[in-house]
Amino acid sequence: MTNVPTGSLFGDPLMANPHGIYAELREAGPVHRTTTPDGAPVWLVTRYEDVRPALADPRLSLNKANANTSGQYKSSMPPELDAHLLNMDPPDHARLRRLVSKAFTPRRIEGLRDRVQALTDDLLDQLPADRPVDLMEHLANPLPMGVICELLGIPRDARHDFRRWTNTLLSPAPDAALDSRAAMKEMHRFLVDTITAKRAQPTDDLLSAMIEARDAADSLTEPELLAMAFLILFAGYDNAVNLIGNALLALLTHPEQMSAVRDGVLPARAVLEETLRWNTPFTLAVRRFALEDLTIGGVTIPEGDRVWLSLVSANRDDAQFEMPEAFDVHRAPVHLGFGHGIHYCLGAPLARIEGEVVLTTLLQRFPGLKLAVPADTLGWWPSFHKRGLHALPVTW
Numbered sequence: 001m002t003n004v005p006t007g008s009l010f011g012d013p014l015m016a017n018p019h020g021i022y023a024e025l026r027e028a029g030p031v032h033r034t035t036t037p038d039g040a041p042v043w044l045v046t047r048y049e050d051v052r053p054a055l056a057d058p059r060l061s062l063n064k065a066n067a068n069t070s071g072q073y074k075s076s077m078p079p080e081l082d083a084h085l086l087n088m089d090p091p092d093h094a095r096l097r098r099l100v101s102k103a104f105t106p107r108r109i110e111g112l113r114d115r116v117q118a119l120t121d122d123l124l125d126q127l128p129a130d131r132p133v134d135l136m137e138h139l140a141n142p143l144p145m146g147v148i149c150e151l152l153g154i155p156r157d158a159r160h161d162f163r164r165w166t167n168t169l170l171s172p173a174p175d176a177a178l179d180s181r182a183a184m185k186e187m188h189r190f191l192v193d194t195i196t197a198k199r200a201q202p203t204d205d206l207l208s209a210m211i212e213a214r215d216a217a218d219s220l221t222e223p224e225l226l227a228m229a230f231l232i233l234f235a236g237y238d239n240a241v242n243l244i245g246n247a248l249l250a251l252l253t254h255p256e257q258m259s260a261v262r263d264g265v266l267p268a269r270a271v272l273e274e275t276l277r278w279n280t281p282f283t284l285a286v287r288r289f290a291l292e293d294l295t296i297g298g299v300t301i302p303e304g305d306r307v308w309l310s311l312v313s314a315n316r317d318d319a320q321f322e323m324p325e326a327f328d329v330h331r332a333p334v335h336l337g338f339g340h341g342i343h344y345c346l347g348a349p350l351a352r353i354e355g356e357v358v359l360t361t362l363l364q365r366f367p368g369l370k371l372a373v374p375a376d377t378l379g380w381w382p383s384f385h386k387r388g389l390h391a392l393p394v395t396w
Helices: 006-010 012-016 018-028 048-055 092-101 106-110 113-125 135-140 142-152 156-169 176-200 206-215 222-252 255-262 268-278 348-365
Strands: 031-035 041-045 288-290 294-296 299-301 306-309 393-395
Touching: 012 018, 041 048, 048 306, 092 206, 092 222, 106 348, 113 135, 113 142, 113 348, 135 142, 135 222, 135 348, 142 156, 142 206, 142 222, 142 348, 156 176, 156 222, 176 206, 176 222, 206 222, 222 255, 222 268, 222 348, 255 268, 255 348, 268 348
Parallel strands: 041 306
Antiparallel strands: 031 041, 288 306, 294 299
């Protein structure tokens, strides 16, 4: 075990070079004790052989009531948006997941492929041809938002605000807590108003179905209904945005593999799976709390302490992956990009469909696609929770 100063771990060096920083941490030891930017102590787990089983370990709870931080883990999240899957353990977790997973089965999500294709085609039709185009702004951001909002039945005119809320909630800035609380209040008010409107006039969408389950079968509480709507919007949007952006960047910086996808020789799915390992969009799994004194990587973690499991580090562990720094689409897909165990990402099938459609359609329609700036000048969101591009300017 090592003690790592907060500034050196969660400061600018990590934002600029997460893979290099985590490689040093893995070499130094499997588990590190540090302090988060909000001042809370945390144990950081970095090696694949420890992260994977910990993701499925029932002794690591997602319920904040099990934190030893003044008896309660502190968060800017209002209670009304807190009762969702990422804050729950069994049996409540199983009850809610069963309810929502009916809308996210691979078969049902596959049925959305035509709609994803239509939205992608529409966005590509709007690309200006006479100047460099930012694919994050014009494609990677609006597509997942459009898909998830259509799935839930969210009005089109509300989607811009949702992008602003999401970016605010994920900001690592020192004063972000105040902005996050304001964004949460706005989002809460929006969801309450939307649910009220759909109760009065339900439509054929997931949110209306959840309201019916709440009102008719009493399958979930009102706070759970609100919180699940928030989680589906939040998680269904941001992770897909960054998976698309990171996969596009991977191909743009590996022209032979980009040509293979364009020519139909290499499946887009293989690119997505390797992107989830090589440049995973969600760098840290949801924080957990030890239900008892437990040992990870030979280090004893006391009951109630907070634990962060580094997906970005585990996915580049050279003890698990040969030449982990290389982008190799022929690897077996044993990455942890979507997690592992009962908290495996519910929206993974949808994110994969969106990524497949974007990669294949974009390269077929714009065979001369290339970066408009050097790759090493691209900016990344200053976040230790996610790995996503500010912009991805291209020409063709």
